[in-house]
Amino acid sequence: MRPTVAALALLLTGCAVSDSTRYYMLVPLATDGAAPAATAGATAPVVIGIGPVVIPSYLDRSQIVTRTGPDRVEISAFHRWAEPLDEAIASTLASDVAALAPADRVVAFPWRGAMARSLDYQVLVVVLRFDGAPGSDVMLDARWRILGKDGREVLVRRSTHTEATGGSGFGPMVTAMNRTLRALSQEIARALQARPAATPR
Numbered sequence: 001m002r003p004t005v006a007a008l009a010l011l012l013t014g015c016a017v018s019d020s021t022r023y024y025m026l027v028p029l030a031t032d033g034a035a036p037a038a039t040a041g042a043t044a045p046v047v048i049g050i051g052p053v054v055i056p057s058y059l060d061r062s063q064i065v066t067r068t069g070p071d072r073v074e075i076s077a078f079h080r081w082a083e084p085l086d087e088a089i090a091s092t093l094a095s096d097v098a099a100l101a102p103a104d105r106v107v108a109f110p111w112r113g114a115m116a117r118s119l120d121y122q123v124l125v126v127v128l129r130f131d132g133a134p135g136s137d138v139m140l141d142a143r144w145r146i147l148g149k150d151g152r153e154v155l156v157r158r159s160t161h162t163e164a165t166g167g168s169g170f171g172p173m174v175t176a177m178n179r180t181l182r183a184l185s186q187e188i189a190r191a192l193q194a195r196p197a198a199t200p201r
Contacts, residue, residue: 023082028095046120051090051109053125096185135168140180
């Protein structure tokens with residue numbers, strides 16, 4: 001009986017340490033010096049909120065989704081996001097926009113109370129597609145709009161960015177996804193740069 005119990009314990013221990021799941025995070029990319037110039041006539045930083053970010057239900061999961069055809073996707077069992085994808089996209093966009101527009105204060109959704117009331121502009125993002133395949137390309141397709149302090153719509157736009165992974169495996173794929181977010185951040189930063197001056201508080 002004892003040898004059997006010991007063998008079972010060894011088997012369970014082996015299963016516990018053989019988990020091959022890998023976790024990935026979206027991260028902001030270092031600024032490349034292409035930040036827009038300061039807004040002409042600006043007298044004080046404005047507060048910009050990035051989010052909420054809405055993602056399609058097929059992406060709303062911890063597993064990384066890859067595209068295998070125009071109408072087919074695969075859900076990886078062993079490659080997962082380390083945090084909710086919608087929150088990761090919002091925080092990455094906020095960090096990138098902040099690096100591109102250092103004169104402004106940029107915050108990621110969610111926000112509450114005084115911070116919600118202090119926003120001069122809010123950027124809402126609806127992701128239509130954000131996937132790809134290891135060793136191939138990734139695509140970010142998103143609609144986004146900028147709202148002013150009074151909730152009025154300042155701008156509406158749709159952006160599509162494609163990046164080559166440049167290598168096999170999920171690591172290069174996630175890095176390419178970061179690059180598509182950086183490209184979207186540059187568009188958002190340029191649009192905010194052209195914004196009308198915020199009403200003084």
